[in-house]
Amino acid sequence: xxxxxxxxxxxxxxxGLYAATTKQGDDVGVxxxxxLTQCSFDPPLLALAVEADSHSRQVIEASGTFAxxxxxxxxxxxxxxxxxxxxxxxxxxxxxxxxxxxxxxSPLLENAxxxxxxKVTSSLPTGDHILFVxxxxxxxxxREGVPLTLKETGFKYAG
Amino acid sequence: xxxxxxxxxxxxxxxGLYAATTKQGDDVGVxxxxxLTQCSFDPPLLALAVEADSHSRQVIEASGTFAxxxxxxxxxxxxxxxxxxxxxxxxxxxxxxxxxxxxxxSPLLENAxxxxxxKVTSSLPTGDHILFVxxxxxxxxxREGVPLTLKETGFKYAG
Numbered sequence: 001x002x003x004x005x006x007x008x009x010x011x012x013x014x015x016g017l018y019a020a021t022t023k024q025g026d027d028v029g030v031x032x033x034x035x036l037t038q039c040s041f042d043p044p045l046l047a048l049a050v051e052a053d054s055h056s057r058q059v060i061e062a063s064g065t066f067a068x069x070x071x072x073x074x075x076x077x078x079x080x081x082x083x084x085x086x087x088x089x090x091x092x093x094x095x096x097x098x099x100x101x102x103x104x105x106s107p108l109l110e111n112a113x114x115x116x117x118x119k120v121t122s123s124l125p126t127g128d129h130i131l132f133v134x135x136x137x138x139x140x141x142x143r144e145g146v147p148l149t150l151k152e153t154g155f156k157y158a159g
Numbered sequence: 160x161x162x163x164x165x166x167x168x169x170x171x172x173x174x175g176l177y178a179a180t181t182k183q184g185d186d187v188g189v190x191x192x193x194x195l196t197q198c199s200f201d202p203p204l205l206a207l208a209v210e211a212d213s214h215s216r217q218v219i220e221a222s223g224t225f226a227x228x229x230x231x232x233x234x235x236x237x238x239x240x241x242x243x244x245x246x247x248x249x250x251x252x253x254x255x256x257x258x259x260x261x262x263x264x265s266p267l268l269e270n271a272x273x274x275x276x277x278k279v280t281s282s283l284p285t286g287d288h289i290l291f292v293x294x295x296x297x298x299x300x301x302r303e304g305v306p307l308t309l310k311e312t313g314f315k316y317a318g
Contacts, residue, residue, distance in 0.1 A: 001262075006298040009273045010197060012229055012306050014175030037196045038169060038317050039208035040286025047206055047290060049198035070171055103160075114168045124283060126292055127199025131206060133285055139165040147171050158197055 007159035015150040015158065017071045017079050020048060021093075021107040022056055023100065024063035028107060029056035030093045032083030034150050034157050035129070036068065044136040046118060049129040055086035057130055064120045066134065067106035070113040071148035078111065079153060103138035114141040166318035174309040174317065176230045176238050179207060180252075180266040181215055182259065183222035187266060188215035189252045191242030193309050193316050194288070195227065203295040205277055208288040214245035216289055223279045225293065226265035229272040230307035237270065238312060262297035273300040 015034035022029040035049035048066070050057045060066050071079050082092055098107040101117040108115045118134035125131075150157065174193035181188040194208035207225070209216045219225050230238050241251055257266040260276040267274050277293035284290075309316065 001295075001297050005300060006203060006275070006295060009229070009275055009298040009300055010203065010295070012273060013195075013197065014173060014306055014308050015196070016173030035196045035198055036172075037174070037194045037206065037208060038172065039194055039206075039290050040288050041318065043286050044165060044169065044318075045285050045288075047196065047198075047208070047285070049196060049206070070168070114171060116165070116168055122283060124281060124292065126204050126206070127202050129199045129204075131198050131292065133283065133290065136160075136165060136169070138160050139168040141164060141168055147173055149173050159200070159203075 010159045011156060013158055017148045017150055017153060019069040019071065019082050019109055019112065020056060020066055021069060022059045022063050022066040023105050023107060024059050027059050028093050029059035029086070030082050030107060031056045032079045039133065045121065046134055046136060048132045048134065049126060050132060052128055052130050060120065060132060065104035065106055065118065067101050067104065067108055067115050067117045069109045069115045072113045073146040073148050073152060075148050076153045079148060101138060112142060113145045113147060115139065169318045170315060172317055176307045176309055176312060178228040178230065178241050178268055178271065179215060179225055180228060181218045181222050181225040182264050182266060183218050186218050187252050188218035188245065189241050189266060190215045191238045198292065204280065205293055205295060207291045207293065208285060209291060211284070211287055211289050219279065219291060224263035224265055224277065226260050226263065226267055226274050226276045228268045228274045231272045232305040232307050232311060234270070234307050235312045238307060260297060271301060272304045272306060274298065
């Protein structure tokens with residue numbers, strides 16, 4: 001396989017951008033993610049791939065829950081800021097306004113377009129990531145708007 | 160949970176559109192899919208959710224392989240045509256030009272923008288779908304172009 005060509009083709013795949021958040025006690029995780037998809041209507045399930053060595057992975061495993069907050073078109077800077085590594089920027093969650101979700105306590109960002117709260121039902125190690133399958137247990141919409149896409153940002157998390 | 164609100168929020172999630180193809184002997188599966196995501200850089204892995212009762216699910220399990228063909232912007236009609244059920248339209252693959260992929264034999268559509276061939280590494284039942292995790296083993300680009308998105312088509316496969 002031509003690895004440069006593989007990267008080119010995989011970067012043509014279409015993604016949205018979301019803030020994945022999770023909370024266990026005082027330990028709060030937040031990261032910008034695009035590797036996710038719905039994977040069942042009934043029950044409503046999502047699959048989310050999280051970096052295997054990330055702080056958020058540890059908090060998701062401890063809490064068994066996470067939320068996905070939809071960024072809005074124009075929120076590239078916010079997505080980039082929350083996409084910085086926890087190791088270098090453990091304070092990043094304090095830079096945004098949020099409140100705990102009603103079903104899971106996962107942070108819901110006030111500036112997001114909308115959100116879903118999820119409870120993990122299973123997980124599968126997938127190379128340098130771990131894939132969490134989770135049931136959507138609560139949802140909310142903060143306002144009407146157009147969702148942010150990976151393409152709009154110019155970020156390159158694929159390949 | 161308010162199910163109508165849950166559906167509204169999940170339909171804001173961003174998806175591309177792809178023809179997933181698979182072949183085992185003379186048994187050929189093709190379907191239009193949007194529930195997929197990359198889930199590892201190294202090795203390069205994808206996760207694809209396939210309807211549990213679909214013909215393609217059976218062929219993917221028999222062959223252990225599939226290809227994802229990227230639709231191009233403007234190919235809404237093609238995506239809709241290949242999205243019809245195999246039960247009612249078992250001949251649908253004969254309506255498009257294709258050749259078997261070099262690594263897996265999965266059909267590569269001549270009209271697609273590009274493609275990846277994948278070998279299944281694991282699978283997980285997820286409600287009314289099954290989630291296949293697969294390694295990208297070959298890739299190709301037929302031409303430059305803009306990928307088709309679920310949003311462009313107005314199709315509603317989410318919620």
